Amino acid sequence: MKETRGKIFGVAGPTVMVKGMTGAIMNTVCLVGRHGLLGEIIRIKEDMVTLQVYEDTVGISVGEDVISYGIPLSVTLGPGLLTGLFDGIQRPLDKIRETAGGFLTRGVKVEALDLDRTWDFTPIRKKGDTVAPGDVLGTIEETERITHRVMVPPGLGGVIKEIKSGKVSGAEYICMLERGKFIELYQEWPVRRPRPFKAKLPPEEPFITGQRVFDTLLPVAEGGTAIVPGGFGTGKTVVEQTIAKFSRSDIVVYVGCGERGNEMSEILSDFPKLKDPTSGLPLSLRTVIVVNTSNMPVAAREASIFTGITIAEYFRDMGYSVAMLADSISRWAEALREISSRLEEMPGEEGFPPYLATQLGMFYERSGKVMCLGSEDRTGSVTVISAVSPPGGDFSEPVTQASLRFAGTLWALDPDLAYRRHFPAVNWLASFSLFHAELDDWFGREVAEDMVRLRGRLYSLLQRQTELKDIIQIIGVEALQESDRLALEVANLATDAFLKQSAFSEVDAFNTYEKQYWMLKTIFAYLESAEAALKRGVFIETILDSPVKGRLARMKEEPNEGFSGKARALIGEVESEFSMLEEK
Amino acid sequence: MALDLIKRQYRTLQTISGPLIFVDRMKGGSLGEMCVVDLPEGERRTGQVLQLMGERAVIQVLEGTSGIDSEASSVLPTGETAKVGVSMDLFGRVLNGFGEPIDGLPPIVPDEYKEINGLPMNPAAREKPDFFVQTGISAIDGLNTLVRGQKLPIFSGAGLPAKELALQIVRQARVAEAEEFAVILGAMGITSRESFFFRRSLEETGALERTIAFINQVNDPTIERLFTPRIALTVAEYLAFERGFHVMVVLTDMTSYCESLREIGSAREEIPGRRSYPGYMYTDLATLYERAGRLKGGKGSVTLMPILTMPDDDITHPIPDLTGYITEGQIVLSRALHRKGIYPPIDVLPCLSRLMNLGIGAGKTRDGHRTIADQLYSAYARGIDVRRLVTIVGEEGLSDLDRRYLAFSDEFERRFVGQGREDRSIDETLDLGIELLNTVPEREAVARRR
Ligand SMILES: Nc1ncnc2c1ncn2[C@@H]1O[C@H](COP(=O)(O)OP(=O)(O)O)[C@@H](O)[C@H]1O
Numbered sequence A: 001m002k003e004t005r006g007k008i009f010g011v012a013g014p015t016v017m018v019k020g021m022t023g024a025i026m027n028t029v030c031l032v033g034r035h036g037l038l039g040e041i042i043r044i045k046e047d048m049v050t051l052q053v054y055e056d057t058v059g060i061s062v063g064e065d066v067i068s069y070g071i072p073l074s075v076t077l078g079p080g081l082l083t084g085l086f087d088g089i090q091r092p093l094d095k096i097r098e099t100a101g102g103f104l105t106r107g108v109k110v111e112a113l114d115l116d117r118t119w120d121f122t123p124i125r126k127k128g129d130t131v132a133p134g135d136v137l138g139t140i141e142e143t144e145r146i147t148h149r150v151m152v153p154p155g156l157g158g159v160i161k162e163i164k165s166g167k168v169s170g171a172e173y174i175c176m177l178e179r180g181k182f183i184e185l186y187q188e189w190p191v192r193r194p195r196p197f198k199a200k201l202p203p204e205e206p207f208i209t210g211q212r213v214f215d216t217l218l219p220v221a222e223g224g225t226a227i228v229p230g231g232f233g234t235g236k237t238v239v240e241q242t243i244a245k246f247s248r249s250d251i252v253v254y255v256g257c258g259e260r261g262n263e264m265s266e267i268l269s270d271f272p273k274l275k276d277p278t279s280g281l282p283l284s285l286r287t288v289i290v291v292n293t294s295n296m297p298v299a300a301r302e303a304s305i306f307t308g309i310t311i312a313e314y315f316r317d318m319g320y321s322v323a324m325l326a327d328s329i330s331r332w333a334e335a336l337r338e339i340s341s342r343l344e345e346m347p348g349e350e351g352f353p354p355y356l357a358t359q360l361g362m363f364y365e366r367s368g369k370v371m372c373l374g375s376e377d378r379t380g381s382v383t384v385i386s387a388v389s390p391p392g393g394d395f396s397e398p399v400t401q402a403s404l405r406f407a408g409t410l411w412a413l414d415p416d417l418a419y420r421r422h423f424p425a426v427n428w429l430a431s432f433s434l435f436h437a438e439l440d441d442w443f444g445r446e447v448a449e450d451m452v453r454l455r456g457r458l459y460s461l462l463q464r465q466t467e468l469k470d471i472i473q474i475i476g477v478e479a480l481q482e483s484d485r486l487a488l489e490v491a492n493l494a495t496d497a498f499l500k501q502s503a504f505s506e507v508d509a510f511n512t513y514e515k516q517y518w519m520l521k522t523i524f525a526y527l528e529s530a531e532a533a534l535k536r537g538v539f540i541e542t543i544l545d546s547p548v549k550g551r552l553a554r555m556k557e558e559p560n561e562g563f564s565g566k567a568r569a570l571i572g573e574v575e576s577e578f579s580m581l582e583e584k
Numbered sequence B: 001m002a003l004d005l006i007k008r009q010y011r012t013l014q015t016i017s018g019p020l021i022f023v024d025r026m027k028g029g030s031l032g033e034m035c036v037v038d039l040p041e042g043e044r045r046t047g048q049v050l051q052l053m054g055e056r057a058v059i060q061v062l063e064g065t066s067g068i069d070s071e072a073s074s075v076l077p078t079g080e081t082a083k084v085g086v087s088m089d090l091f092g093r094v095l096n097g098f099g100e101p102i103d104g105l106p107p108i109v110p111d112e113y114k115e116i117n118g119l120p121m122n123p124a125a126r127e128k129p130d131f132f133v134q135t136g137i138s139a140i141d142g143l144n145t146l147v148r149g150q151k152l153p154i155f156s157g158a159g160l161p162a163k164e165l166a167l168q169i170v171r172q173a174r175v176a177e178a179e180e181f182a183v184i185l186g187a188m189g190i191t192s193r194e195s196f197f198f199r200r201s202l203e204e205t206g207a208l209e210r211t212i213a214f215i216n217q218v219n220d221p222t223i224e225r226l227f228t229p230r231i232a233l234t235v236a237e238y239l240a241f242e243r244g245f246h247v248m249v250v251l252t253d254m255t256s257y258c259e260s261l262r263e264i265g266s267a268r269e270e271i272p273g274r275r276s277y278p279g280y281m282y283t284d285l286a287t288l289y290e291r292a293g294r295l296k297g298g299k300g301s302v303t304l305m306p307i308l309t310m311p312d313d314d315i316t317h318p319i320p321d322l323t324g325y326i327t328e329g330q331i332v333l334s335r336a337l338h339r340k341g342i343y344p345p346i347d348v349l350p351c352l353s354r355l356m357n358l359g360i361g362a363g364k365t366r367d368g369h370r371t372i373a374d375q376l377y378s379a380y381a382r383g384i385d386v387r388r389l390v391t392i393v394g395e396e397g398l399s400d401l402d403r404r405y406l407a408f409s410d411e412f413e414r415r416f417v418g419q420g421r422e423d424r425s426i427d428e429t430l431d432l433g434i435e436l437l438n439t440v441p442e443r444e445a446v447a448r449r450r
């Protein structure tokens, strides 16, 4: 490996300039100064390089030594990632706590994964087989929930001369190929390089979140990208956490990027206890957490989303559907800006570097559903859901705008809804999903043949609600036509009973598509019966006073199991109650 | 090599700009290092290295640069980073923003010195905050509950009674907390009147022997303001995590702090961010606010209540905006309520406590607390909508139901929010909430009947 050495010339915030580094390679890591802090080369100008340093630079002096071995910033991939908690450059925070105590001191050196831990390896390939990159050599039960598929890393392949079975560890190879090539249990992968696959596949299935407003109105496809912009307190983190808990994905990679420590402590204490609705096993068994809180070094925050997405791709390559949750991408962009301004680069809009959108694109484009590398036809996916934190809640700012270019789904959060505690505070009319056309087939096939039509009706009803609310502002509710008053009432009912969903209610937090469908069915059955009664000449007041509405408002409190039966019964009640209402 | 150890005095001041001096040919200085600045007349000041580029150091002078010259003044690096001496003897003392006594009492002999920047708490070592703190304020306890280890700021406007509210909270929470309770005040850029008010009020609460006050006044050096909250929080961490105290830290006014930050930024000729505040202000504020919390296996806690003044009452201004993005909620004061004579003038709609759910419910406050809070919120939000409507369509355009909500929101503001100086138990708060909810029709408040 190529070694370059230099001496520190300058220190400014998280960046360090080093002289004498002729021959250094861009984006490779360095050990900086007497504490041996980790840094990455982000600019080269003749023999002067600039590093972003992943630890606090206080105390660093001019003249201290810097060494680079020419290795890019990489993560370690292999068994032991699941249930793990890492900082932005994959340092294991649990182990650091064991050695350093409650606070993060500098220069602590701990391996990302425990390479000495033994695992039970079951080979599925044997001596004499020819293997290619991506082929599964064998499996390890990494957690009760997830089988780790040990794959031939990209760039290797050939005839197997020896393959281990039973207890294996990172200490020695797991498979020997002809010509003295070895495959180990752990591999290093540069975080800034996307992992290869055979082909990208078009979206055709929704990424199921269990949240009505998302799944029904604003779906994101498996392998797609959704962004969640919103001012502070509008519910971004709760959206991310709810999806981490309830989404139908095999693996969740949660990146807490420049956000709060206490939020992470909540996840850390809850996830081992909460059950994943699909398997009934603790959520932590399918989860990897990368966290670089707002007060941790800013350069490591910049790296955190790349660390996260590389881990996500690794599980995708095994054939899993992975949810990559980033809270918040704006903090990443600000880290980029902070470092760029120390480099005295020419700033673009709002001080962000001109390459902001390019870099963001490089991150978002790593989402997708793919045909994995390897001779089997495995598919895997990475769905990216990222929170965006626009300053002042103003979506016209650069990070929101750049993210919008890459997002297939926009869940726009609205402070007005949050103030009145309507959660998820998604502004349904300002949001969009570009996946409707691609997913409609699936909805018709897997949910119900009239699901797409019901969604369309819900949209129109909500549209009408907005118009009517504007009219009321001018003439008052009493002046509305009766049919409009009814439409408004039912729209309000749909808003409260259907769109509003508490992330903290045990029963309501996760809804199957079946429940979502039957809730819609019930609401529209109500609308139709009420319209019929109105036509028959029943007073609008009588209709609005009918007690069955209260039962509709509470139907979300019924569990998923057996919901369709309850809904059918409720529809029956609605019909009979309205048919009995007396005319004027 | 040995030469490096002998600290040299540098007489190579090159440029003086605002609070900064630029020193040339300074060998071996390190980032964050403290320096002694000697003025020609024999005066000594303190400097801190902000940036190093080759042999040129950028140094901020804490007391300001007025009187410094480029010929006779000199700089001596001390080899130390910024530290504060901590000790239990700090209780009852009043100090300046650098941690030096200003109460005329003898100097403090510290047990040890701590770096004022502190270290980030390992997320793996954080204890989830879930212990309810009764502040005695209904709008907080009932609707935006505070828990130990939380950072919950007060967003105020010029002339609104934020300091009164903060002190009322400190006083009332102290009663409920009883045990190892400590109060730390970090005041930045306050007037001598405010300073006097704080001291007197703390005396009145009888909390003085449990209080440590760091006070930087308007006429004190601006750079001192950048040190004040760090020193206050360092002492707080010491008391909480090494001595087991439940420490409540009140920082006021974060707006002055941010202005000092901006001043340094522009003196360094940095590219400014939004409204000319530095681009790194989020990170900088986070390194303060995130110091609140609890440690696994530890006994104490740091609860943080920063007060800030929203310039122009604008909640989207970078100071409240970045604060709200970091803290675990916010208590927002309203000028409209204040004008109506409602105290505390808490505008509950934009308020939030993100940790509320962890601190309420059976065994903590009361079963059903969440439901009561949610319903008060939606009823009040609806009442406010109606109030807006009235201004356009008049009372005649309202339905009967609307009128009831209108009445509800008035009563809610007057009785629930406007409690005055009363110290309410959580039960009194929740009972009053239910009483008010009973004035809106059953049919609407659906979930309440569960
Ligand atoms: N789906 C939800 N159900 C119930 N409450 C919610 C929901 N989403 C958000 N909230 C409330 O809003 C608060 C702020 O949400 P959070 O996700 O932390 O906001 P952000 O990350 O946008 O600042 C939460 O503490 C919670 O009280």
Ligand SMILES: [Mg+2]
Pocket: A236, A237, A238, A259, A327
């Ligand atoms: Mg958040």
